[in-house]
Amino acid sequence: MIIKGLKRKFGWLAVILAALTLQPAQPNTAKGDSVHNMWLNGVRFVEDRNIEKYAVNQVQPPYPVLAQKYRIEGIVTVEVRVDHEGRVAKADFVRGHSIFRSVSLEAARQWQFHAPPNNSLEGTINFSFRLRD
Structure with a gap:
């Protein structure tokens, strides 16, 4: 019972830590696109x-x-x-x-x-x- 509770708590902790370390997806700008996108630390210029x-x-x-x-x-x-x-x-x-x-x-x-x-x-x-x- 105690082990199940610990697995559940640490499982959620792993999910939260993984979510915090993810960067936003960087779109692939097509050759003919009229706007060039640059990403720096998750910010689009x-x-x-x-x-x-x-x-x-x-x-x-x-x-x-x-x-x-x-x-x-x-x-x-x-x-x-x-x-x-x-x-x-x-x-x-x-x-x-x-x-x-x-x-x-x-x-x-x-x-x-x-x-x-x-x-x-x-x-x-x-x-x-x-x-x-």
């Missing part, structure tokens, strides 16, 4: 990769007719690589509703940027699709 501030010409995508009809809204993130002349060399859809995919990629490919100092620039562009009442 975020580095934003948005490069809209470097643009000299921004093209906004049209609102797709079907998205308007079905009242679909959302934010789309597009990953872009800018060449040495400031043109978008590559655009990849990262996240958002798929109904906005083609118009967002087409608009992102038309953006112009200041020529990057190190001959290339990579980052994200966000497009917001909101209906007006």
Whole structure:
């Protein structure tokens, strides 16, 4: 009887000690993710990769007719690589509703940027699709 009680007490103590020593899981950030996550002692630091501030010409995508009809809204993130002349060399859809995919990629490919100092620039562009009442 005494041994059972001790096992029970020490069992809970082991569980509590194990819980105290666990670190939060660190997510694996996908290559195309627009945010880099760094973890230090369980604290997440975020580095934003948005490069809209470097643009000299921004093209906004049209609102797709079907998205308007079905009242679909959302934010789309597009990953872009800018060449040495400031043109978008590559655009990849990262996240958002798929109904906005083609118009967002087409608009992102038309953006112009200041020529990057190190001959290339990579980052994200966000497009917001909101209906007006």
